[in-house]
Amino acid sequence: MSGQKIRNMEEFAAASGISRPTVSKYFNDPDSVRDSTRVRIEAALDQYDYRPNIYAVNQNRRLTKNIGIVVPFLSDPFFAEIARKLETLVIEAGFRPVVLGSHGGTEQENDNLETLRSLKPAGVLLAPLGRASDKSAVETFCRHVPTVLFDSNIEDIGEAFIGSDNISFVDQTVEYLCRTGEPPSFFEMRTPANPNANKRRLAYLAAMERAGHAPDVISVEGEGWGFEEIGRRGTHDAFDAGSLTSRSILCSNDRLAIGLLAACYERGLKVGRAEGSDLRVASHDDHPFSRFTCPSLTTAAHDYDAVAEQAVKTLFELIEGGRPLNDRKELLYPARLVLRDSA
Amino acid sequence: MSGQKIRNMEEFAAASGISRPTVSKYFNDPDSVRDSTRVRIEAALDQYDYRPNIYAVNQNRRLTKNIGIVVPFLSDPFFAEIARKLETLVIEAGFRPVVLGSHGGTEQENDNLETLRSLKPAGVLLAPLGRASDKSAVETFCRHVPTVLFDSNIEDIGEAFIGSDNISFVDQTVEYLCRTGEPPSFFEMRTPANPNANKRRLAYLAAMERAGHAPDVISVEGEGWGFEEIGRRGTHDAFDAGSLTSRSILCSNDRLAIGLLAACYERGLKVGRAEGSDLRVASHDDHPFSRFTCPSLTTAAHDYDAVAEQAVKTLFELIEGGRPLNDRKELLYPARLVLRDSA
DNA sequence: CAAATTTCTTTACGCGCGTAAATTTCTGTC
DNA sequence: GACAGAAATTTACGCGCGTAAAGAAATTTG
Structure with missing residues (x-):
């Protein structure tokens, strides 16, 4: 990085001893110029740190990068x-x-x-x-x-x-929960923002039917994207209303589950698969925080x-x-x- | 939104019956043109939804928006x-x-x-x-x-x-913890990425000294930005090494605290200010998730x-x-x- | 209503670069 | 060393807009 200030491609081309159109070609595709020229351009490039004006570049391209x-x-x-x-x-x-x-x-x-x-x-x-x-x-x-x-x-x-594949998510969690204990209830928002939520409910209903269990959907109220609070509030409400009696709960997504776990903790309920637990909770998404919930959350991970x-x-x-x-x-x-x- | 396609400001100016330079003025500051002209431009504007090419605009401005x-x-x-x-x-x-x-x-x-x-x-x-x-x-x-x-x-x-003001954060948490129970130990990363962490440790030491208590800093190992896992791992290690004996812990930040709470849960320790708790935990930042930890986290909030x-x-x-x-x-x-x- | 002032129009140039066409120079091959 | 083909150069134009200057038109002022 030295030398005088380079104002545009014209000056840079002059400084590197190459014509401007060739320099332009280089910037669009370094491999489109001869090796010897590429070397000269790159030498000049770290002598005078110049880069093309992106506004001028994009103005003349039909489609930008x-x-x-x-x-x-x-x-x-x-x-x-x-x-x-x-x-x-x-x-x-x-x-x-x-x-x-x-x-x-x-x-x-x-x-x-x-x-x-x-x-x-x-x-x-x-x-x-x-x-x-x-x-x-x-x-x-x-x-x-x-x-x-x-x-x-x-x-x-x-x-x-x-x-x-939402079906794959739910099939795996439902199968696991059924195999290792009581069939789960499904915990969700009544009016979910995300279409995946609907697919998950349907997948739950189908999976339970296939397994010969009676489905039980707990839909909680709430609008917006504050899922944790919606899950927490909804859990308390459902317990208070007596609509949450299952010992096995499958949440539509991890953020709702985080709220549900918080509510359970607040009510003194022990969640887990260990002996002496009050209920089991599983969910979907493998949210980055789901390994730090209390207890850590069993969930189905996206193939990010x-x-x-x-x-x-x-x-x-x-x-x-x-x-x-x-x-x-x-x-x-x-x-x-x-x-x-x-x- | 109707009419034919407008390709540039020239065509838009023609369509609206105003000269291009005046239209240009309008876009740089709608208030810089006469009311009657502004009305005409805005009428044309929603007839042929045109907007200036941002690349051309920014090329000619010395400083962009x-x-x-x-x-x-x-x-x-x-x-x-x-x-x-x-x-x-x-x-x-x-x-x-x-x-x-x-x-x-x-x-x-x-x-x-x-x-x-x-x-x-x-x-x-x-x-x-x-x-x-x-x-x-x-x-x-x-x-x-x-x-x-x-x-x-x-x-x-x-x-x-x-x-x-990191000092204000720590002063308040330390004061609260001392007033309501045992003086806290300070839980932090040994090599924090963020300079605020150092200020918080110093503030803790100062606050404890002022209050006439012996400080106790627990520094855990770990690099990078996976604070929760560092906190969790570090908590287990500290317990195992016998270096974590305090019943009152002040974490440098909420993400570490989330990991600490997870580790406590895993060890069956009850955290909280309620009777029968094993230890109290407070922290700093009021991280969006800190109200959903188990138990919810006492912390000092930024004035975002x-x-x-x-x-x-x-x-x-x-x-x-x-x-x-x-x-x-x-x-x-x-x-x-x-x-x-x-x- | 004329003068003063503001606003608009016309004309023209420049920004930095893409790119096409024609020409020249370079490369590798026999 | 001559030659074909590849690559670089020269020249020139255009992209869409900012903006300056000068004059025309509209508005405000007294």
Whole structure:
């Protein structure tokens, strides 16, 4: 890093003794220039630390190197974690990730999509809000920008959906709970924000029927994304109302379970599979905090890595193909049962 | 939203019957044009939903409307939450936030700063990694971009620092614990990533001395940002080694405390202030999950809002002033003690 | 109503780079 | 050493917008 200030590619080209168009070629693909020229450019490059003005670059490209990553809630460690994985993969592919969180709000999700459109991204990885999504806004967006949905599906929107197989999640937890004790009740929000929740309830009902057990669904009230508090409050209410009598509970997701465990603790109930416990609790998602609950939470883990990798791979196929897929792809990955102390 | 496609400001100006330079003025400041013209432009605006190409706009502005927001770890709900608050404030001020997480890595932090420089932001709100920060890289960055540090301070770097007053945090928790029971031992990481941790230890020592109690610091091993596991592991180790005998524990931060509570639960120890408890635990930060631990965690809460608002306010003063502050500002906000069940 | 002032229009240039076309120079091969 | 093909250079234009200057039009002032 020395020498005088370089203001633009013109000056940098002059300083490195190469013509500007060739330097431009180099920045678009270092392998597209002769070895000897690449060496000269790179020598100049660390003498005068210059980098192309990204605004000028993107103005002249039809499609930029930006990849949008949108998740419903960045404060949820689950989404923060998958966003991080996607980010890493996108960078490895030589693109620039732009991570946006919708904070659980329809308006914010629409704003994010609009922001992305103005960034002219090469493609977008979108985990939609679900029920709260403005479907027509999302659909319009997807018609203009190659988009792969992940985590939560919206029928026929986007070029593909990559997610987890909710049936596999529930089948494994239900099978495990039935095999090792009392058949579970299902604990969920009555009006879940996320479409996966509905699939999980249906999968629970089906699994219980197959096993010849009577299902029991406990639906608690509550709106929004404060799942832990909804689960905690709902648990107390259900106990008070006498609707929670089962000694085996399967939660729709870990964040509800965290609230449920807190409520049980507050009521002096002992949760676990050990002798002398009052009830067992299992759940789904393998939330980053679920190993630190008291007791640690038995749950079904997403195949984070597979979902992230497949979503990115699908998107880049889409981008390179240059045209929509002939038929919308839906790929679901099975869960991995994680046995801990709660069940 | 109808009419034909508008490709650029030229076409939009023609469609609205206004000259392009005037339209340009409008977009830079709607109040800078006559009322009657503004009405005509806005009428055209929702007829042909056009918006200026942000790349072309930013190419010609010396400083863009971008504000960088960098936090050490986006997967930590604490940072996700404060980033969200900052984001909101920045949008309200008419700027575009660009949120980046450093994932706990020096290299990623440097990458983020470099990314930001290429975005030519009007200013940056930076919560540095702390001990792991590449100080000279951060300093160089701050010389080129108006930067306000928050959460964790690096001496003399950046135009200002807005954070929490660690002494106030520890003073309140120590005072409370001493007043209501046994004086606490202090539980921390031996090599904390964050400079606040050191300040808290010093504050603990000072507070104990003032109160005439013998301090007792339990430092656990562990590197990185997996604080919960470090706390859990460290707690077991400390019990096994017989170095944890106190019935009153003050954790450096909530994430460590979450791990400590998990370990206590695993050992069958009852934590709380209620009769018959084995020990009391308090902590600092009021992490979003700390009300759902078992038992819920007594802690000292950051004044999130004040820190966020002050950081943004300071940055905009800096930007509008157009020049560095004559003396570096350091503003610290006191904690608010949050009493829950753990102590 | 004329003068003063504000606002708008017209014209024109520049930002930094992508990219195409034509030409020149370089590379490797027989 | 001549030659084909690859790679680099020269030249030139365009992207969409900011912005400056000068004049025309609209508005406000007295």
